[in-house]
Amino acid sequence: MPDAKPLVIEPANARRADAAVILLHGLGADGHDFEPLVPALNLPDALAVRFVLPHAPRRPVTVNGGMTMPAWYDILEMDLGRRIDTTQLKRSAQTVHELIDAQREAGIDSRRIVIAGFSQGGAVAYEAALSYPEPLAGLLAMSTYFATADSLSLIHI
Numbered sequence: 001m002p003d004a005k006p007l008v009i010e011p012a013n014a015r016r017a018d019a020a021v022i023l024l025h026g027l028g029a030d031g032h033d034f035e036p037l038v039p040a041l042n043l044p045d046a047l048a049v050r051f052v053l054p055h056a057p058r059r060p061v062t063v064n065g066g067m068t069m070p071a072w073y074d075i076l077e078m079d080l081g082r083r084i085d086t087t088q089l090k091r092s093a094q095t096v097h098e099l100i101d102a103q104r105e106a107g108i109d110s111r112r113i114v115i116a117g118f119s120q121g122g123a124v125a126y127e128a129a130l131s132y133p134e135p136l137a138g139l140l141a142m143s144t145y146f147a148t149a150d151s152l153s154l155i156h157i
Contacts (some may be wrong), residue, residue: 006054006099007031009038013119017050019112019137022096024121026143028069030055034118049106052099056092056121072124084147089127096128100136116140123147 021023025033031053038051058071063075073088096115103113114137117125122144129139130152 002018004055006052009034009035009051009053010127011050012039013048015043015048016045017106018048018108019031019114020050020052020108021114022052022099022103024054024072024115025056025070026059026119026121026125027061027071028064030070032034032089035086038073050103052103054095054099059088072120075120082145082147086148086151092124093131093149094126096124097132100128100132104134110134110136111130112137114138114140116142117143118142127152 006114016126017042023031023034023037025031034051034053043049043135056072058068059074060066060068061071061074063078072092075082076085077083089138100110100113100115104110109118110132115125115129115132117123119142125139125141126146127148128145129136
């Protein structure tokens, strides 16, 4: 579970959000890394998109000499197979499911929620979006890999 509440950026037009983007940062970063992206997107005023930028918990990362840093999961080996702690990754994906549920409780249809992630956050985004039991608007995975491709049971295709 994350150390802090997610950074939430409401629509600039002061309208009630009717869509959401949940955007996961990479290893060693936090939700604030993507904060400048929101105004840079220059979305039209007619859109009412909420951005949810969660923060990964701080944990030791084996491939970084055990240094504690924000990480969605531990990376045990850096090779082509990239051995990771899949239990931690799946816990992080469950946290994303909870964020999706919170957006739905706030009145946003699941089909208007995009899950996005960069690097390590992208691996979590794959797991979270593809295992969520309701259809989502989309999945954006940037500069990442599909860490749980062999074990994920797809809910929606």
